Amino acid sequence: MHTQYLDASQPKDLETAARLLKKGGLVAIPTETVYGLAANALDANAVEKIFAAKGRPMDNPLIVHIGALSQLSSLVREIPEAAQKCAQAFWPGPLTMILPKADCIPPPVSAGLSTVAIRFPANPAACALIRLAGVPLAAPSANTSGRPSPTTAQHVLRDLNGKIDAVCDGGPCGVGLESTVLSLTGQTPRLLRPGGVTLEQLRSVLGTVSMDPAVLNPLGDGEKAASPGMKYKHYSPQANVIILKGDLCAFANYVNAHCEDGVAALCYTGEESRLKVPAVCYGKKEDPSEQAQRLFEALRSLDEMNARVVYARCPKPEGMGLAVYNRLIRAAGFEVRELG
Ligand code: TXA
Numbered sequence: 001m002h003t004q005y006l007d008a009s010q011p012k013d014l015e016t017a018a019r020l021l022k023k024g025g026l027v028a029i030p031t032e033t034v035y036g037l038a039a040n041a042l043d044a045n046a047v048e049k050i051f052a053a054k055g056r057p058m059d060n061p062l063i064v065h066i067g068a069l070s071q072l073s074s075l076v077r078e079i080p081e082a083a084q085k086c087a088q089a090f091w092p093g094p095l096t097m098i099l100p101k102a103d104c105i106p107p108p109v110s111a112g113l114s115t116v117a118i119r120f121p122a123n124p125a126a127c128a129l130i131r132l133a134g135v136p137l138a139a140p141s142a143n144t145s146g147r148p149s150p151t152t153a154q155h156v157l158r159d160l161n162g163k164i165d166a167v168c169d170g171g172p173c174g175v176g177l178e179s180t181v182l183s184l185t186g187q188t189p190r191l192l193r194p195g196g197v198t199l200e201q202l203r204s205v206l207g208t209v210s211m212d213p214a215v216l217n218p219l220g221d222g223e224k225a226a227s228p229g230m231k232y233k234h235y236s237p238q239a240n241v242i243i244l245k246g247d248l249c250a251f252a253n254y255v256n257a258h259c260e261d262g263v264a265a266l267c268y269t270g271e272e273s274r275l276k277v278p279a280v281c282y283g284k285k286e287d288p289s290e291q292a293q294r295l296f297e298a299l300r301s302l303d304e305m306n307a308r309v310v311y312a313r314c315p316k317p318e319g320m321g322l323a324v325y326n327r328l329i330r331a332a333g334f335e336v337r338e339l340g
């Protein structure tokens, strides 16, 4: 299949993308978080093609994207008060809400669950495209399953060229990590995946919000994931990533004592000069939003360097840093070493 390259700033290219989507095609679209691989959410055949193109397990449900708040009510069975508050405070934006699903959602979208994930993205091209297509769009991140999520159209093409109908280039994503996933189906709102809307922000609007244990810890044997996506080893570059917990001095000592061929470092801006191995920076130490924006690109460039082992600086799991930490511990398969 030939993958068309479209420019999100060109109205005629957006129309082409909308036409492909209406016909049941797959189009990678820019959002403010990461690029999504979109299909008509109400067309089960189109949605099944997403799973095939990504190599995604069928038991991992998709997020349905809307382009106007008025689309929400037809997709869910009820809108609890907490959802109304969150929609008002954080939509359009990087927040996904899990709600009881309406019957029009075909089974592959929700992987057979009774709930559905809904997000109203802030990216203007994404919203325009949803409106032009006239249907909500199911879209997971537009990467091959297991690889770091794409934050540019070039990342999308590296994984999916020839497997999808088109990619719509809207430039690099601003947030850089996937949306916050919040379940509103139980007694207490529950954070399933941290992202661009922080836990602190959610609590300021909703009061009590619990955090699913899978945000920070691996699932135990036989444990069921509240968010199926959290059970997979994710965001992995080919290298074996190991997080080192400690200050810069301890980090540099450890890395420099292990400077063999194929060893690389993932560090904060300005720290490279302390290291005797090739290093990739992912933002300033005190700026978790910059770390979020650059993390996936950094993981991809470590692959391009053919790094075999990557020692990574440990993000502080607070505010936006919680999302950065959540992605990096998955990239590391939960391997964290405390430096004494
Ligand atoms: O920022 C984002 O959320 C991006 C852009 C494209 O919008 N999308 C994205 O989709 O990250 P994906 O498929 O890579 O991640 C969706 C996550 C998965 O962890 C999935 O298991 C979870 O949301 N999810 C989807 N539906 C769910 C449901 N009904 N209940 C619990 N978790 C759900």
Ligand code: MG
Binding pocket: 140, 141, 149
């Ligand atoms: Mg994903």
